[in-house]
Amino acid sequence: MIDTRNPARPSKTFSRSYVAPALQAHLVQGGTVEAWLNGRTPLVSYARISADRLKGDGIGVGRQHKNNARNAEQHGCVVVLHYEDNNLTAAKREVKRPAFLQMCRDITHGREEETGVPVRGCVTVERERVYRLPRDFIAFQDALVMVSDGAGDGVFIEDKTLLDLVNDDGTIIAGLVTSGTGEAEVRKIRKRTVRNAADRAEEGKTYGGPRRFGWLGACKDPYRLGNKHKSANEWPHLIDMIKARYAGRSWRAITGEINKREVLTARGGRWTEQGVKALVTNPAWWGGRVLNGEVVTDRKSGDPVIGDWDHATEETDGVGYETWKSIMTGVKANRLHRGMRRDAEVPHPEDELRTRGYLFSGTLRCGRVNDFEEVCYSKLSGNKASGKNAKYGDYYRCGDANCRGVGRRVDPVDRYLEELVLAYLDKHFAGTKVETVPWRGKDKMTTLRRQRRDIKDSVASGQADWSDVHDLITRLNRNIQALEQEERDHLAAERKRNLLRGWSREKWGQMELEEKREAIAQVFTSVVVMPVPKGVSDKAPFDPTLLRVSWRKERKVAQSENG
């Protein structure tokens, strides 16, 4: 262990390392390291107070270690060692940080040199504490790659977030110090890191990092890589979540269901929508990975490279790459697309609907002739019953400023329209299967991509000149992009239809409000509410003939599907 303090000359500048106090206490009482770890991944807590920040540095070393210990445990890890560089900057080449250097060595060997305490990574409050210079980044990254014989599964946690330094696509290292000669160096490293990640992806190497739900974690005896082998207990739940999303269920409903089953996350906690999304959108479950915004594919066949870890297939699990593509068309968060190119952001109907609490408020339109002698056609909004009208219950109402408005009680309207929807769905979607009608352009796309690759290859090998093929490539790119858009549109439409396929009244009963609305939107284009005729009292019984229903034109599609 390191301790550079000199009792004869006290100084604020010193480095040291020591066994984490909690582990130390356990060992003193005769416990073993293995029992202490209890399957958790052992990490170094690295803390540093910089020379330039010593004055008024808000986060003392003690507090950094405390935060680190807490954050490590959130990822199934535990702090076993403390390393500190006090009053030392990480931004100057000439300043050596003894604790940092020792940490890199110890991680590389998987053990602390003196005590033999195992270690597989590092947790810190911010990455700048660990590295600021490209040189240090490389040393640290190398250590994470080397830790288990080059498997690249060393762990790095910054605050609460797990960072994949080994498979970085260039974003993590973007913030390195770039003063002076640094810039070229950073560029070089970025290239190197990206290349390294690409090599690993193309080889189909197992993902590093802590255990992912559905797979077993790493194990020393018998030796086993993490995230490679299926967990027999968790796998069926993972597949269920994927299938539910494919069938159009909302993230919220899926999250509710998995928690009701009392299935815990990989970290042993309750599921959140974010957690479910992150898992279901991760290409790892079908064996793929996304790099530089594209699914990693084989150069010859153009098919996705399938990794060497256990994964779902159409044959064994009924879900695969095509299922995933369909799921991704309904995912909004860019982060979950892992940099893949997407459509321009169009307002999502789900967002619009979420604000309203009534089943048909997105569908109902006002049928009154307004101040401009036109049919108003404004959307009706649902309103809570209040005041002296409370006894009549909630009502839909047109609130347009140039319209005297129409209103109708929610209960009878919902009951009547819901029955229409259910009858329609019974007729057209009962007995159908959740599936995706294949997109017709697949072969075409493969051909064009192959052409493009062949042309690029012939330029690279000198058989063709770039200027001769430039126009051709430009045109191919345009065609391919148009086809990609077409495929996305097709999959998005199919995904919506899957909410209805496999229809049963029971399914309706399980749907969330927003899912029901999405289903309704596929049955009706609109329902116009006509004003109550002159001479008829506002309080007259509900008259369904005053609702003018427009059906979606997809009826034919549904019928042919039905047989």
Ligand SMILES: [Zn+2]
């Ligand atoms: Zn109106």
